[in-house]
Amino acid sequence: MALESQTDVSTLTATQQSVRAQRHVLLTLSRVWAWVFLIALIVFFSLSVSITSEGDVNFLTLRNSQNILIAITPVLLMGLGQTFVIIAGGIDLSVGWVMGLSSVISALLARDLVARGIDPTPAIFLAFAGGIAASGMVGLINGLIIARLKVPPFIVTLGVSFIVRGVALLFSGGQTVAGLPTQLRDFGNESLLYWVGGGANQLHFLRRPEVTGEQLRALDRILGWPVVITAIVVAIAIFLLHKTQFGRHTYAIGGNKEAALRAGVPVDRHTILLYVMSAVTAGIAGLLHSARFSGGSPTAGDPLLLGSIAAVVIGGVSLFGGVGQISGTVIGALIIAVLQTGLVMLGVEAFWQFIVVGSVVILAVLIDQSRDLIIGRAES
Template sequence: MNITLQTYRPALTRFQSLIALFVLCLALSILSDKFLTVANFWNVLRQISVNVCISTGMTLVVLTAGIDLSVGSVLALAGAITAGLLRNGIPLPSANLFIGFTLLGAIVVGILTGSVLGWFNGWAITRFNLPPFVATLAMLTIARGLTMLWTEGFPITGLGESFTYLGTGWLLGIPVPVWVSALIVALAVLLTNKTRIGRYIYAIGGSESAARLSGVNITRTKLMVYTLSGALAAVGGLLVTSRLDSAQPNAGISYELDSIAAVVIGGASLSGGRGSILGTVQGAIIIGVLNNGLVLLNVSPFWQQVVKGFVILLAVIIDKSNAKNEA
């Protein structure tokens, strides 16, 4: 029997994320006695919850052959606006009026902020036929500037126990952020696998011209996808802000890189049309475990950036190699 690497290539390609995660966990468990502990397990899950939220939205965008570089800045702005409204409300001295916000009201406004910015990304891309890279890069700068203007460069703190529960609380023995990210993943899996919109998303990524000829409303689908990406970035911003009990003006910097890395490592193609939400979750876990392991090993933060950069590069190389073999 002639057994070669080609025989196992389909299985290796399908399970490459799980294999990489197993090897990474095995190496870290050998190098650090603090890695395989219950406390560290929950710590990793809590940390990756933010990236899972952002990466779920990023996956929807990438499936349409797009990209969203603004998620980190949108995260920061949504968190800052939520914290500002919750802490200070909106004073209107000229009208002798003060508008206060409940916890739910501030959260809704924060998510709406992310949704509007995401919608604007989609509108700019579809209305002016801009490359997604350019449109979302511009939004990255715009949202970061708006965050600085809103916070005046200072953190907003003292947000109350009710709000911090969202990022630090436990429910049925599981951290609340894990519940939030799990719910988002479940809804996204349902959207992509069981709905017409999900089929449209894959069709656009596979061939936009063919999807248009098939009657798919390209503009409406892309607007929805980018709006969801912004909304989920805002949810990530709420989790970060509540966990720190502080809205930091520089929050979310480089989060877009972790998000793209999770999507690509999870098996999605940057050319669109191929990938899955569950694959992205695996990618987010790998990134989270890698970050956690580097911290436990006392690796310099500067070297951590270098390592993650090489991981992203390797993932893209593997993606291109798989695409060539499939062709």
């Protein structure tokens, strides 16, 4: 009566059991391969930077770790929403210019609200709300066209990205929006913790210590506000994707859209929400850009689009949908950033940097694919 009887462990021979154990090790290794890869990169750069540099240059420093963390924030934010979209079998090519639009809108609002006599802090909050609302609108348009009119997401988001680009350029007049309140600059460049090294060795919380000269150079900002915001968004994304019905539906749609539809998953509504989410995380990246660089730039996100998709793919999200995790995207973004920073610190010539980064991206995805083979073999 049973469909398939489970293999009885007691009847396994010793060799079968040892093969099983080997497979288990392989399986475990392949599941954490991205971490292994990242750690290997860090070890490689730590050694090679110390060996090749004259004097006391180290890769593994507090400052460098913070530089890398802040460098991944825009790429990661764009990649977070994208992770959901790609898992559900879509793609969002508009996030680059959405980031730019959000940067421009928030900068314009912050500048003009302060100019009209509103206090900088509430003005900045309103400006951020405006940037996110504008981004969300773009996501809504993407989602509506994809879900209701059944146009392929690749085409829709490509078309919308052109429109958003035009809108962002129109709003900004094609130039960086300047004249922002200094509080915004502080938010973008200050941090949760401060460490004064160089002998003083003090940790400060929230308030930047007043230091000058040599001490100023020994001042490290730990967990800059953009990093804190991004970490919060990452935590929310992990919760949503891995713990809630929303996340489960995302996987279901990516796995078999027709099945999800028949099972009563509100596929259209869900698809719309996914594109809104994707635009909103890109929009947050735009706000942080305005803050860090104290200017609203329409072109802020365009150069980052491909990097963000690369991070998602390196992290193990399948472009065919249905597979992937948030932690993968985080590691993917880290791998690219560690690589870029490490190569500059090694003094590798710029043209070679392109070649190395491209090769590692392909290598990472190749390893990920062979991982699927290993899992497939080990589980069968």
